[in-house]
Amino acid sequence: MEGTLRWSLVTAVAPIAWGTNYFVTHEHLPAGVPLYGAILRALPAGLLLLAVCRRRPRGSWWGKSLVLGALNTSAFFTLIYVAAHRLPTSLASMIMATSPVVLMLLAWLLAAERPAVRALAGAAIGITGACLMLLTAAVRVDALGVAASVGAMVLSSVGYILAKRWAGEVDVLASTAWQLIAGSLILIPPAIVVEGAPPALDGDMLFGFAYVTVVATAVAFTAWFAGLKHLPAASVGLIGLLNPVTGVLLGTMLAGDTLTVRQLLGIALVLAGLLLGQPLFRRFRRRAPDPVVLSGQCVPATGRASARDRGPVP
Template sequence: MGWALVTAVAPVAWGTNYYVTHQFLPPDHPLYGAAIRALPAGLLLLLVSRKLPRGAWWWKSLVLGTLNMSAFFALIYLAAQSLPTSVASTIMATSPVVMMLLAWSMLAERPRIAHLAGAALGIAGVCLMLLGGEAALDGLGVLASVAAMVMSSIGYVLSKRWSHETDVLSSTSWQLIAGGIVLVPFAVAVEGPPPALSAPALAAFGYVAVVATAVAFAAWFAGLRHLPAGTVGLLGLLNPVTGVLLGTVVAAEALTVRQFGGMALVLLGILLGQPITTRLAATVRARTGRPLERCP
């Protein structure tokens, strides 16, 4: 249960990131926005870990930094500027199924029945929250969200595959720095000079870099190291719940009955995939004389 709570920090922080990006950051500079998010966060974690990559981790950091950070951040930044908070965050919530399938094929980590049931409920809840919204959908924003979800799912499974080779803070810092370095030349070539930032924008970037990036990704990769991919993926469903609630409370976005029902299904799906739920089910089976399912 402890690692699940640590991991949950990440999707909650990411759920707030959509609102902060949409409300306070410049809309015409997604590449600079992604670079400004990644590099300070990576340097901050590097100051804590004080380790440089060695051997294969030079190219692994570049691969993971591109999948999990540079391309992902740019696409998420674009999606956050193009879609309502609730819509952008709910599209990303389809990642648990993709992560489970990738972990099955790449790590031989077969999804448990509880994980599949939780994913089914989560997807149903996501559909209710998405289809229940009244805002028009921007096609480019939807495409950016889907692409970000697929790329990050691949990157997360690769991170789990290589997680035994180094500590969490070091690998997270290297990915962020590599991703930020990859973004800078593209930002200069495509977007020209860096944007002028107001005081609220600087404060927003500070929050995004420290809380929604450095802390969030360290928590997420720690969870991937200690928990099955299915469990971690389902915890990611807290992202749209946070986005919808924040949009309702702060941004005055309408919360419909369908969205409320969707959130209930999402929370139930998350609960089904947690180790404590599996252990309780095993206890019930033991008392009723049924075969036990191995707990994660």
């Protein structure tokens, strides 16, 4: 149980960091350059992790790094960049809040990891809470932004399951570094063709990219993939519900507002769903007490020796 709790707390670092990413991307990063935005976020993070682990891919991991990089970096970062600029943070976060169900279903199909009833119930409660938190007012719906957000969720979920299947082959730090670098390199040719020269960055943008590179990418993805390695996919998906909770709390704090009753109820439901679906409290089988040696006979401590076992009474 202690190990499960520890890895759950480690995993929680990722969605909390990602919950701040929508705001930073929307407010501090240049719009209209999703390909370069993804490269400038992922490549420095990958190189930073590579400098720490000092390991290169070997054998099949050259190909696996490309597959994971294409799904978890190239596609995900580009699409989430588009969604962050075309959708209100609340709507983008709400769409991503459905990812626990998608991750559970894909884990069942691709990794034979059948979700428990408690996990499904937790997902239903958590998603309901996310909707209460986020849909507090009319929001502008952009079709391309919604498509980008849904695409990012589905493609990254496939990548997460593949990363979980291959997690036992190499350490998490190395595999995270390889896929971030591979995904960045995949994006460089289309970025040059579609977006031309890299964008000029001012001090505010450099600060924004530094944050999303170190905190929302290098640290967050290492924590996330570590969770996928040690926890069931359903548990990891539910921990991801901390993403919209972080977004709501951050938005409220920056706006100087107070949380409404509806938002507080939504947060409570998200946390209740998250806890319900976690395997933190396992049922332990009662262990029989050690036997007691009595008059040369081995007798269970909870039982009484029979008259025959006790021998003659002095």
